[in-house]
Amino acid sequence: MIQWMRFKWLYFLISALFIVPGLISLFANGLRPAIDFTGGSLLEYQFENGVETTQIKSILEDNGYQLGSVQLSGEKNYLLRLAPLDNQEASQIKDVLTQNFSQSLEEVRFETVGPTLGRELLIKTIVAILLAAGFIIGYVTWRFKESKFGVCAILAMFHDTLVLLGAFSLLGYFLKVEVDTLFVTAVLTVLSFSVHDTIVVYDRIRESQKLFPKTSFQDLANKAITETLSRSLNNSLTIIFMLVALFLMGGVTIRWFVAALLIGTVSGTYSSTFNAVPLLVVWDKFQQKRKK
């Protein structure tokens, strides 16, 4: 049998390598909240011919609009972020751009979120995350009858959340990727995935505990990992196949949502085997020592 647990500190180190840079970025740059959370307007125009983003910015600023940012999305689509606009102002902006670039453009998207709604959504999001985490902790603890399983599963969940938040902080800094309602949805989905995988491994440990009561906890963990690793990898691979295809070929509007799911799935697969189980072993050792 492979002595997986001999390298448990290496696993934690690998996790740290991924989490720490993201965490630093999270403290230094934070996340880029989308208008969902801040309130504001988002306009997307499709131009006939490509133009410079700086040009759009200067034209609109000359006409007295406070432009948050302009971004190229796809080939000839431009995303404009502004303070909340009403319909009239939005069509004025379109007119100004049509005249200045003397080409017709199509309004692909126009979104406005009032500032109070943004704050509300933030609160709702936090409630949803706490509720989901609470339910899952409750379920895992109830199923395994031992709090150490529940707590370790949750720690692995935190691992994935941190990886995801860190990754999006970095993506926000370098690629101006924003965090919106769909990102939150992705985080919640990843949480349940992560627990999904963890439960399968823990189930094995529990089963072996009954069958071989004399075997040490560390060996049980090694056995469980050996038995579940190929299943865990295969299952994640099938999910990853689907997500990669969707990321590369799917619609632009859900690209970063899919990316979040993808990062989360990879992190979740790793954390279930290489964090949740070693944590359990460390916890068990600590328990044994205290008994003595």
Add this chain to the structure above:
Amino acid sequence: MKKRRWLFWLIIVLSLGSIFVDLPKKVPVKFEFKNFKIDWQFTRPEINWRLGEFRFYRDLEIKKGIDLAGGTHLVFQSDMSQVEEDDRQAAIEAARDNIEKRVNLFGVSEPIIQTSKVGNDYRLLVELAGITDIDQAITLIGQTAQLDFRELSPEATESATFADFSPTGLTGSDLTKSEVKFDPNTGEPSVGLQFSSEGIKKFSEITGRNVGKPVAIFLDELPVTAPTVQEQITSGDAVINGDFTLDEAKNLVIQLNAGALPVPINLIEQRNIGATLGNDSVQKSVQAGLIGLLMVVIFMGIYYGRLGLIADMALIIYGLLTLALYKLIPITLTLPGIAGFILSVGMAVDANILIFERMKEEIRDGKPVNLAMELGFGRAWDSIRDANVATLITCFILFNPFNWPFLNASGMVRGFALTLGLGVALSLFTGIVVTRTLLRTFLQKEVRKR
């Protein structure tokens, strides 16, 4: 043994039924061989069942959300400052019914109109799919449409302004009907009004005492027009000439026919999505889904061999069933919804993988194939159930089925939660029942051959 054969046939019937439901509405069947020619179009019937009071109708088309069909998502905040605390819920619901009428008269198919209460704020969520003139829709919905007739007070002078007009008590609620009319001389659109019996009485009194004087018509506290009364009108017919464009006249007619909103509302959020973006995304996502599916099918076939092929069959049945369910429920599909479905396909094989890995172990321990299979199923079940409960809990919270005010109720997120949740639930069925039955049917034959 009998029960199993029964299950096998059930699965076949279910699959065939799903294929039938999944088919597009019209399928051309063309076939030519020497002198033998078939040129025929298959038309899938709709479901329309009646059982006494109960009616079940489905046109079996996939409903597209606003991000796919183009359209708009609007959130209105109501101004309840003039409404008693106890009456607010009733007021917002009356407003919803009214807007529903307006939207239906406007000709939008299947609008989604919901009320929501957050803290002390009462809101209306309106989703209109497939409309192009969003500005017009917003004006149509947002206006209170409080029509009232006003007269000049007796002491008013020649230089009277609109501020000098006072209400007469004749309002939009005294109307029975309104319609778009065209001025016979100029061809300009105008709005014709027909009063109720109560309204006829009031109107006749007002015109009677105001002959030679102007009577103003106000809409939402703004004057529309102030024609001078030529003679007393007792017929109960009136026409508003207000320099309307045709669209404006149509909107006003819709609003008057639907009645005035009980509370004023303001737009606080809107998301407009052009139809081109949606169409493009659907095609791309479907392609991506098919390629992903193909990769999963190949992977399972290579890694698990014959077992994998059975899992692939189960997976395809899963896909057919899910799609049929979307059409039957029916589910409004959004882009995140498609992502949820694609994700659930990836997860659907998980149950199979768990079972196969267990089977392999049992076979390694030297057990015969059919025993290994049964043991594999039994052992894997606990893990499968526990693992999926977590996902189902999350889907529940995301979907927020009871509209809890402390949770989000965005259409995008709900679309995702619904397809993922349904997918997981259905994958439990295909993983346990379908794969198992297929395995039993095919492996049993093999065992017997030996």
